[in-house]
Amino acid sequence: MGFCLSACKILWRTKYCVLPVLSLLVLAWIATFPGETVRSVLVSSATTQTLVKGDGLGDKLHSTTGARDDLNNPPQKVDCPKVSPLLQGAKNLSFDSSLTLNDVVTENEKVREGEYEPPDCAARQSVAILIPFRKRERHLVYFLHHLHPFLQRQQLHYAIYVINQAGNVTFNRAKLLNVGYLEALKDYSWDCFILHDVDLIPENDHNLYVCEDQPKHLMLARNSSRYKLMSPGNFGGVTALTREQFFQVNGFSNSYWGWGCEDDELYVRVKLQKMTIVRPPEDVARYTMLFHTRDKGNEINEDRGKLLRQTPQIWRKDGLNSCSYKTLSIDRLPLYVNVTVDIGKP
Ligand code: UD2
Numbered sequence: 001m002g003f004c005l006s007a008c009k010i011l012w013r014t015k016y017c018v019l020p021v022l023s024l025l026v027l028a029w030i031a032t033f034p035g036e037t038v039r040s041v042l043v044s045s046a047t048t049q050t051l052v053k054g055d056g057l058g059d060k061l062h063s064t065t066g067a068r069d070d071l072n073n074p075p076q077k078v079d080c081p082k083v084s085p086l087l088q089g090a091k092n093l094s095f096d097s098s099l100t101l102n103d104v105v106t107e108n109e110k111v112r113e114g115e116y117e118p119p120d121c122a123a124r125q126s127v128a129i130l131i132p133f134r135k136r137e138r139h140l141v142y143f144l145h146h147l148h149p150f151l152q153r154q155q156l157h158y159a160i161y162v163i164n165q166a167g168n169v170t171f172n173r174a175k176l177l178n179v180g181y182l183e184a185l186k187d188y189s190w191d192c193f194i195l196h197d198v199d200l201i202p203e204n205d206h207n208l209y210v211c212e213d214q215p216k217h218l219m220l221a222r223n224s225s226r227y228k229l230m231s232p233g234n235f236g237g238v239t240a241l242t243r244e245q246f247f248q249v250n251g252f253s254n255s256y257w258g259w260g261c262e263d264d265e266l267y268v269r270v271k272l273q274k275m276t277i278v279r280p281p282e283d284v285a286r287y288t289m290l291f292h293t294r295d296k297g298n299e300i301n302e303d304r305g306k307l308l309r310q311t312p313q314i315w316r317k318d319g320l321n322s323c324s325y326k327t328l329s330i331d332r333l334p335l336y337v338n339v340t341v342d343i344g345k346p
């Protein structure tokens with residue numbers, strides 16, 4: 001009994017030393033484990049922490065199997081083939097006067113807000129189609145009716161933007177296309193821009209609506225000129241420039257009010273940058289032009305020749321970087337994005 005009492009007294013007096021000594025002993029024991037074992041102990045304790053922190057299924061999968069990525073990102077699509085198997089070649093186009101915009105909406109249920117992506121493969125380019133527009137509703141119905149299936153057969157990721165000039169002041173095709181470029185880039189970083197008159201319908205889907213390493217002129221012949229080849233200096237109607245090419249030339253001039261020469265001006269800008277023009281094969285780059293007379297408000301621009309001669313001096317300060325406008329509305333309609341814009345006046 002006396003021995004017990006004195007042993008207890010000793011333990012009581014040394015109680016502050018016993019705990020640290022015990023801890024040191026445990027640590028020395030862990031240090032004798034092989035490296036891998038220690039690491040796995042640390043990892044599993046971290047895993048446990050994650051599991052405790054998150055209460056969703058996602059967190060549990062992340063910390064245990066890493067399978068969360070598979071759940072959130074569907075399997076990557078393979079690239080679409082270089083030549084789409086859906087192409088049909090030359091086509092005789094028809095223009096049924098009873099066709100309505102609603103009919104075209106019904107025909108194109110897979111198009112959402114003017115945008116489409118091939119379901120089975122990853123498109124090789126993302127392409128924004130820009131249409132300068134005012135009061136050509138009938139032409140637009142035919143354009144959408146033909147272009148949506150045409151672009152889908154080419155297996156493109158694309159969207160159609162209609163840039164609608166508000167008011168009745170003189171039309172300015174070039175400035176509308178600058179606005180289209182700037183507005184479309186707010187939606188998506190498009191690789192390629194197709195600058196497209198609303199009244200030109202491509203006849204052959206081998207005329208590919210993609211960009212090349214040089215600016216491309218896609219319209220070489222049209223029915224209204226009995227398919228006579230356009231002169232090599234022509235750059236109007238339908239052209240394709242990458243995001244970078246269009247940026248490099250500072251877009252179009254904003255100063256071409258009324259009809260004429262804004263397309264020639266873009267050509268001069270391209271040449272000033274030492275770029276060349278590429279073209280599809282002649283038998284492929286054919287278009288049907290929908291009939292029209294000169295629109296009211298788009299009279300011939302009498303200053304066009306004088307302006308054109310000034311291009312080398314003005315291209316740096318007149319273009320995308322000086323394009324001021326007021327967006328009045330952006331309507332995401334089923335078959336196209338309608339950007340209505342006040343671009344000012346001459
Ligand atoms: C030629 C060019 C065109 C352009 C124009 C001169 C070709 C095949 N086409 O077309 O690219 O250079 O001359 O400016 O070389 N628009 C409207 N509403 C209007 C006026 C014009 O929507 O009131 C749009 C529409 O997209 C039309 C485009 O602007 O297709 C060009 O105007 P155009 O058709 O009157 O000119 P055009 O056929 O002489």
Ligand code: MN
Nearest residue numbers: 197199289292
């Ligand atoms: Mn025209």
